[in-house]
Amino acid sequence: MGGETKASGAARAARRVGRWGGLAAAVWLLAASPLLWAHAHVGDTYPEDGATLEQPPERLELQFDAPIRLTRYEVTGPQGAVALGETPLGQPTQAHIAVPAQPLPPGEYEVEWRGLAEDGHSMSGGYRFTVRE
Numbered sequence: 001m002g003g004e005t006k007a008s009g010a011a012r013a014a015r016r017v018g019r020w021g022g023l024a025a026a027v028w029l030l031a032a033s034p035l036l037w038a039h040a041h042v043g044d045t046y047p048e049d050g051a052t053l054e055q056p057p058e059r060l061e062l063q064f065d066a067p068i069r070l071t072r073y074e075v076t077g078p079q080g081a082v083a084l085g086e087t088p089l090g091q092p093t094q095a096h097i098a099v100p101a102q103p104l105p106p107g108e109y110e111v112e113w114r115g116l117a118e119d120g121h122s123m124s125g126g127y128r129f130t131v132r133e
């Protein structure tokens with residue numbers, strides 16, 4: 001009898017928690033799992049991939065969802081490799097990387113990067129943008 005009451009109580013609670021409870025559990029798992037937390041994904045870039053800018057960007061940015069250590073960072077423009085005064089290579093892990101860019105002449109640019117997440121996974125990516133004449 002007592003067992004039945006307990007079971008139906010649990011079933012009621014499960015129904016009440018329902019779908020939102022499942023979602024909350026999934027979010028909690030994502031937030032709490034050290035493996036998933038340490039693995040980094042690139043979120044946003046500035047400029048956005050494929051963007052066309054009227055003015056040259058003052059800086060180039062990468063935003064990850066977890067800290068990474070950059071091991072390669074190259075910008076190629078209409079005149080070849082772009083010399084960067086200050087690169088984030090060798091700096092401690094960070095989730096937001098901003099590289100000052102001297103005035104970039106009009107043309108197409110490609111940013112290529114490589115890095116290591118805190119879980120040791122290597123990552124790489126790139127994006128392109130255009131500075132309009």
Ligand SMILES: [Cu+2]
Nearest residue numbers: 039117119121
């Ligand atoms: Cu990983």
